[in-house]
Amino acid sequence: MNPSLTSYYARRRGGPPNGLGRPPVAGQPRRAGGVAVRRVANESRARRPRGRVGEGPDGRSRPIGARAGRGPANGSRGGAGFAPKRGEVAMAATGGRRCRRLEGETARAVLANADTLLFDCDGVLWRGEAALSGAPAALGRLAAAGKRLCYVTNNSSRTRVAYTEKLRRLGFPPAEPRHVFGSAFCAARYLRQTLPPGAAAYVLGGPALAAELEAAGIPHLGPGPAALPGPAPADWAQAPLEPAVRAVLVGFDEHFSYAKLCQALRYLLRGPDCLLVGTNRDHRLPLEGGSAIPGTGCLVKAVETAAEREAFIVGKPSRYIFDCVASEFDIDPARTIMVGDRLDTDILMGNTCGLTTLLTLTGVSTLEEVRGHQESDCPARQSLVPDYYVDSIADLLPALED
Amino acid sequence: MNPSLTSYYARRRGGPPNGLGRPPVAGQPRRAGGVAVRRVANESRARRPRGRVGEGPDGRSRPIGARAGRGPANGSRGGAGFAPKRGEVAMAATGGRRCRRLEGETARAVLANADTLLFDCDGVLWRGEAALSGAPAALGRLAAAGKRLCYVTNNSSRTRVAYTEKLRRLGFPPAEPRHVFGSAFCAARYLRQTLPPGAAAYVLGGPALAAELEAAGIPHLGPGPAALPGPAPADWAQAPLEPAVRAVLVGFDEHFSYAKLCQALRYLLRGPDCLLVGTNRDHRLPLEGGSAIPGTGCLVKAVETAAEREAFIVGKPSRYIFDCVASEFDIDPARTIMVGDRLDTDILMGNTCGLTTLLTLTGVSTLEEVRGHQESDCPARQSLVPDYYVDSIADLLPALED
Secondary structure (H helix, E strand, O other): OOHHHHHHHHHHHOOOOOOOOOOOOOOOOOOOOOOOOOOOOOHHHHOOOHHHHOEOOOOOEOOOEOOOOOOOOOOOOOOOOOOOOOOOOOOOOOOOOOEEEOOHHHHHHHHHOOOEEEEOOEOOOEEOOEEOOOHHHHHHHHHHOOOEEEEEEOOOOOOHHHHHHHHHHOOOOOOOHHHEEEHHHHHHHHHHHHOOOOOEEEEEOOHHHHHHHHHOOOOEEOOOOOOOOOOOHHHHOOOOOOOOEEEEEEOOOOOOEHHHHHHHHHHHOOOOOOEEEEOOOOOEEEOOOOOEEEOHHHHHHHHHHHHOOOOEEOOOOOOHHHHHHHHHOOOOHHHEEEEEOOHHHHHHHHHHOOOEEEEEOOOOOOHHHHHHHHOOOOHHHHOOOOOEEEOOHHHHHHHHOO | OOHHHHHHHHHHHOOOOOOOOOOOOOOOOOOOOOOOOOOOOOHHHHOOOHHHHOEOOOOOEOOOEOEOOOOOOOOOOOOOOOOOOOOOOOEOOOOOOOEEEOOHHHHHHHHHOOOEEEEOOEOOOEEOOEEOOOHHHHHHHHHHOOOEEEEEEOOOOOOHHHHHHHHHHOOOOOOOHHHEEEHHHHHHHHHHHHOOOOOEEEEEOOHHHHHHHHHOOOOEEOOOOOOOOOOOHHHHOOOOOOOOEEEEEEOOOOOOEHHHHHHHHHHHOOOOOOEEEEOOOOOEEEOOOOOEEEOHHHHHHHHHHHHOOOOEEOOOOOOHHHHHHHHHOOOOHHHEEEEEOOHHHHHHHHHHOOOEEEEEOOOOOOHHHHHHHHOOOOHHHHOOOOOEEEOOHHHHHHHHOO
8 A cells, every 4th residue: 555664664674564573773763654744723713813802901911711719720830920810701600710811920920930841742833844933932942941841742653753853853942852752652651561571562553653662662563554364354354363462552544444453353352451552532633724634533443442442542631641751750740831732632631630731822722612611511621721821832932031 | 455346346337446437237246345244153142041041930931021010011012912921020120121032922922913024134044154043944934924024234245135145045035125124225225315416425335335326326436445646644635525425424344444534534524514424333243253353333433533523324223224114115113023133233223113122142142231231220221122032033933833
């Protein structure tokens, strides 16, 4: 189906795509199989004049909702300057969580109180191969101010190394691979922690996922185009199974096929000793121009439906991805900000883990969605409301001036 | 991926697999792409000595549960001989639906009261290519007694014509195609009823689904191996879309792929005017020997997750498949028996439509599952309890003797 990838596997791993084996050097994978996706920037909504939803009658910022009677969103986070201001809109009836535009003195205070910022990437720092205007400068000033910057992404089609190169290429402050927490890396870490020594993974995914598994010392088979014997399901149902497999890992897989789904099910039918792990549940990867392609969540659902059990998810909103960060660095959640463009992944994960959450409007989610969650009585929806929002992280620049 | 199918499509349709077009004659498709699946016969459970769950202390049959205080499962169904007997176990606390072994006078009465019997096929009449012992004889006697026999199956990988040939081949009484209601036929019927004239369907499925659509006059594209331009998702996201497409139809598709999922999503993103239809939600197709392959439900879930909307399902337990039968024949639900081996499809559909329901233990579901549902307070689970059960439909033979 993709001859270039087939030959890539043959070259890199010295065998067919489904052969077990670890290459001598787990270097950076070629990115032929990576997906160049761009987050939708709903310009009409993201660039709405601030006065409509973001400003009070006095021209100062106001929240689009406020937690009635609670004052700051999180009493332990704010430091100075967090008392509710005139002009804030209270969610009196529902006790809704408030969400304020982050600017002015509030922005200075919030940033001064933070040691660490976790950034989602697509839709927050860049779209496709273009850095968002002002984003490299904002991160440069944060780094210069001594903040720890980490990158937390559900995308499983790039390695840690690939992300550091992209950050450098787009003009962001230099990052080390250990500051990048992609779902491919975190999935490999989870399997390393969970699988018995020598156990292998059957993988629905691409070269980046394979490379992170190799870096973690997890034998694997499956990435790339399916290479199953025979032309029909009845043949696939007889394909050999690797005895060492103790996990099925589902990531982004452009070669996902019924044949692979068959093989995944057959491993999972071995019983609960065979883990089912998914990198993330994102339904779609939006493309520039309003289009979209199916996300890993579709593939995870297909495997879960066949296996009749739920996958362990490592990506946002799972707290496992934050646990990975916290295990590598000395993280104080009360002094950490999660910056993202999606309520159901970035913001939910940040809120779940007790971080300060900041929504940027350069990506998927909108203030209308925030308001809908605020106005709901449902605790699950309230947990999707960020503490703060900005149109773009470039809006943080004034608060970072000396 | 499957050269024989590719050339089959090229021969049969005079164009590439994704080209729109109707062949001059909608004959029976070659069955190269069909799946020869066999239902699991859990012999250890199906052949358990009757005394354990099926007989009372007097050696006569007893139900494994009984609807307390309600008498017959359905007062309009039974005719004579339906008063609760000594030895029946009442579900006193929960008002559970009862399920009795169908034998002796009860069997004679129930069959005498029926005009029509609807049969699921795999696991009820046959497994793979072998008729279940006694099944052809039982259906022969039912036909000789003037009963109308219809065949109601979620399998979308065979046409009506293919089913009649299989019935003949395995020694069942002759059937006409109009007595067969497979989910491929019913899906084509649904689209014919619902789509505007000239509208087409994008199809995840095989040759049988294509043939039924052609017989119904629905233009379609998509069945068979994906033929999308370019090697990567970014290319697939640019693939041409056929303007006439107003539905995505998901059936059993051994060529299901990420590329097809992309294309399905792109059609569905056109908006609610593009229907999403699934043939059925079966999670797995069990194979002889305890193995299984993923069912159409996995593929439907993947598309639903990408599209972020629910499919209309034509197969069991949807009542649409029964409506198809009722539209073709003069059916009195009170004089109709649904015979199947799955509680969550056959029995649920039968109960929903007011039919008498009969579980055979030659396929997927077990009496333990029946008991679990009976003991539940949940109305949804109660609706999975059949009125009657037999070990095999061969058990009906004595009641059909002159």
